[in-house]
Amino acid sequence: MKLINSFAEYQKHYDFSIENPEAFWADVAENFLWRKKWNRVLEWDFHKPEAQWFIGGKLNITENCIDRHLPERANQTAIIWEPNDPSEEPRNITYQELFHEVCRVANMLKAQGITKGDRVCIYMPMIPEVAYAMLACARIGAIHSVVFAGFSAGSLIDRINDAGCKLVLATDGAYRGDKIIDLKSIIDEALEKCPTVERVLVAKRTKSKVNMKPGRDLWWEEEIRNVSDVCAAEEMDAEDLLFILYTSGSTGKPKGMVHTCGGYMVYTNYTFKTAFQYQDGQVYWCTADVGWITGHSYIVYGPLSAGATTLMFEGIPSWPDMGRFWHVAEKHRVNIFYTAPTAIRSLEKAPLSFVRQYDLHSIKVLGTVGEPINEEAWHWYHDNIGRGKCPVVDTWWQTETGGFMISPIANITKLKPAYATLPLPGVQPAIMDENGNELLANGVEGRLAIRFPWPAMARTIYGDHQRFKDTYFSTFPGKYFTGDGCKRDEEGFYRITGRVDDIIIVSGHNMGTAEIESAIDEHSAVCESAVVAYPHDIKGQGVYAYVICYDKPHEEEKLRKEIRELVAKIIGPIAKPDKIQFVSGLPKTRSGKIMRRILRKVAEGDTSNLGDVTTLLDPSVVDEIKGGAL
Numbered sequence: 001m002k003l004i005n006s007f008a009e010y011q012k013h014y015d016f017s018i019e020n021p022e023a024f025w026a027d028v029a030e031n032f033l034w035r036k037k038w039n040r041v042l043e044w045d046f047h048k049p050e051a052q053w054f055i056g057g058k059l060n061i062t063e064n065c066i067d068r069h070l071p072e073r074a075n076q077t078a079i080i081w082e083p084n085d086p087s088e089e090p091r092n093i094t095y096q097e098l099f100h101e102v103c104r105v106a107n108m109l110k111a112q113g114i115t116k117g118d119r120v121c122i123y124m125p126m127i128p129e130v131a132y133a134m135l136a137c138a139r140i141g142a143i144h145s146v147v148f149a150g151f152s153a154g155s156l157i158d159r160i161n162d163a164g165c166k167l168v169l170a171t172d173g174a175y176r177g178d179k180i181i182d183l184k185s186i187i188d189e190a191l192e193k194c195p196t197v198e199r200v201l202v203a204k205r206t207k208s209k210v211n212m213k214p215g216r217d218l219w220w221e222e223e224i225r226n227v228s229d230v231c232a233a234e235e236m237d238a239e240d241l242l243f244i245l246y247t248s249g250s251t252g253k254p255k256g257m258v259h260t261c262g263g264y265m266v267y268t269n270y271t272f273k274t275a276f277q278y279q280d281g282q283v284y285w286c287t288a289d290v291g292w293i294t295g296h297s298y299i300v301y302g303p304l305s306a307g308a309t310t311l312m313f314e315g316i317p318s319w320p321d322m323g324r325f326w327h328v329a330e331k332h333r334v335n336i337f338y339t340a341p342t343a344i345r346s347l348e349k350a351p352l353s354f355v356r357q358y359d360l361h362s363i364k365v366l367g368t369v370g371e372p373i374n375e376e377a378w379h380w381y382h383d384n385i386g387r388g389k390c391p392v393v394d395t396w397w398q399t400e401t402g403g404f405m406i407s408p409i410a411n412i413t414k415l416k417p418a419y420a421t422l423p424l425p426g427v428q429p430a431i432m433d434e435n436g437n438e439l440l441a442n443g444v445e446g447r448l449a450i451r452f453p454w455p456a457m458a459r460t461i462y463g464d465h466q467r468f469k470d471t472y473f474s475t476f477p478g479k480y481f482t483g484d485g486c487k488r489d490e491e492g493f494y495r496i497t498g499r500v501d502d503i504i505i506v507s508g509h510n511m512g513t514a515e516i517e518s519a520i521d522e523h524s525a526v527c528e529s530a531v532v533a534y535p536h537d538i539k540g541q542g543v544y545a546y547v548i549c550y551d552k553p554h555e556e557e558k559l560r561k562e563i564r565e566l567v568a569k570i571i572g573p574i575a576k577p578d579k580i581q582f583v584s585g586l587p588k589t590r591s592g593k594i595m596r597r598i599l600r601k602v603a604e605g606d607t608s609n610l611g612d613v614t615t616l617l618d619p620s621v622v623d624e625i626k627g628g629a630l
């Protein structure tokens with residue numbers, strides 16, 4: 001596989017990938033270690049929907065992420081780990097060490113009876129062991145389901161039960177800035193309601209006192225002592241499940257997106273190397289958490305399969321001070337830095353001295369992901385972190401897509417602030433109007449769909465293929481619907497404008513408004529609620545909740561606090577409403593549907609033109625809502 005090194009070449013590759021996708025991806029897939037080659041590259045039907053890649057191919061992704069690098073890279077650092085506390089020693093794990101660590105965890109899992117196809121939940125902070133855990137599952141063919149360690153017991157219960165996990169890999173606690181989070185007690189609370197979990201392996205991180213349930217909980221450090229540091233990799237079919245990762249839906253419970261071994265490996269590797277133009281020997285840092293798809297694809301699988309040095313950071317950007325990212329980038333001479341707009345906006349608010357005291361000359365490429373980046377943040381990032389010289393690679397993609405879809409190629413694609421620019425080879429975007437017609441011209445705006453499969457696309461929602469079809473393949477039959485709004489300018493460049501469904505993105509984290517509403521409704525004083533997003537300076541979007549109580553609340557502040565805490569307990573602190581307005585009614589149509597458009601306008605502070613309210617059952621609630629807007 002040749003890396004693209006000019007814009008003309010990008011166009012050539014792109015055109016070829018559209019004319020002959022199978023030949024294009026077969027050529028990319030040649031660069032991996034397959035136990036057995038595929039018989040067919042692709043079979044698909046978006047009406048069913050179904051897509052299979054590299055059919056009949058056999059492989060193990062960990063042999064591609066680790067073993068095949070050993071002849072040349074045994075002593076190269078695979079993972080640089082930077083701890084939460086800057087006074088603690090960082091760790092460098094070489095590819096050779098990674099091999100043994102992963103094998104040991106794999107053998108430890110085997111000793112607990114975990115075999116191919118079993119689901120294993122991983123609920124851990126950002127320490128190297130979390131990467132070992134994921135890779136160890138992949139090595140023996142177990143399916144990992146990583147749950148972000150900021151989620152609370154309620155979220156953990158839903159995810160563990162949906163996947164039927166047999167074992168949980170955990171730690172005693174987690175450090176987060178100056179706080180210690182008691183992860184083990186969250187697990188204990190959750191497991192009361194998770195009948196499928198037989199075993200919990202607990203690694204020590206904070207050395208906090210925890211409760212170990214006899215017969216269920218074991219110490220990682222003790223179990224790992226007894227196992228070999230070599231473990232043969234299980235032979236996997238290209239279409240065998242690699243992992244499940246949950247993402248919020250606009251209705252109902254989170255969706256367990258299913259990713260498979262072969263296509264995911266090929267695609268994350270290709271997009272990592274292409275978009276960032278990764279050069280051998282560079283240090284790459286993605287600040288995401290492994291609990292999200294960005295961490296899966298672009299901290300672990302993409303970079304390691306490319307033989308890169310990937311940095312894992314345990315801490316937060318604001319501790320001990322607002323210069324922490326820049327301190328870490330200087331300390332480890334980071335060459336490629338990939339973060340989220342929400343982090344950029346919060347750091348932009350701090351005095352520039354926090355940036356200027358560090359030498360950031362090692363940085364050559366910048367990246368961003370997770371939500372639309374506003375132009376101001378783009379320029380601040382480009383000018384101050386990139387010294388006006390580094391490209392900003394604005395990668396648009398999703399948990400469902402597995403890897404980058406629309407993104408500049410560093411130093412090749414012309415940049416346009418706030419634009420994800422152009423589709424990567426193999427990606428066929430379509431902009432659709434409200435009636436389901438494709439807008440073929442440039443200079444249009446509509447909903448973003450994808451016309452043709454790509455290797456890392458999710459194959460289904462775990463246990464619910466009908467929901468997969470309904471959510472992604474029914475809006476525009478024959479096409480994958482992303483849920484995002486999108487513009488294509490006169491030049492054919494794409495700009496993602498944000499979600500068009502009831503998913504909101506708060507600090508880069510996707511949440512369903514329905515999930516937050518049902519958490520609020522758990523409060524005994526609450527009769528009904530409606531949640532919408534409003535623009536937030538730093539978080540991108542904030543959570544605005546309209547709440548109807550059975551009785552008019554006496555102490556509004558107290559009740560607000562209780563509701564916030566309840567949401568934090570049920571979902572996780574990231575879902576806490578920023579604003580809670582108590583109302584006596586919601587604007588509903590005669591058929592009982594909440595008119596969210598009105599609620600959104602009020603939450604945005606724009607009450608001048610609420611549009612037609614005559615179809616409402618009781619138009620007077622609108623005045624009350626406007627009057628009480630926060």
Ligand code: WTA
Pocket residue numbers: 247292293294368369370371372373394395396397398399400420482483484496497498499505508509510
């Ligand atoms: C949004 C994260 C604008 C989008 C990888 C998408 C973006 C959702 C961008 C997926 C971007 C992601 N510009 N919006 N560069 N990247 N999004 O599943 O709304 O956590 O649908 O995957 O984030 O979020 P998810």
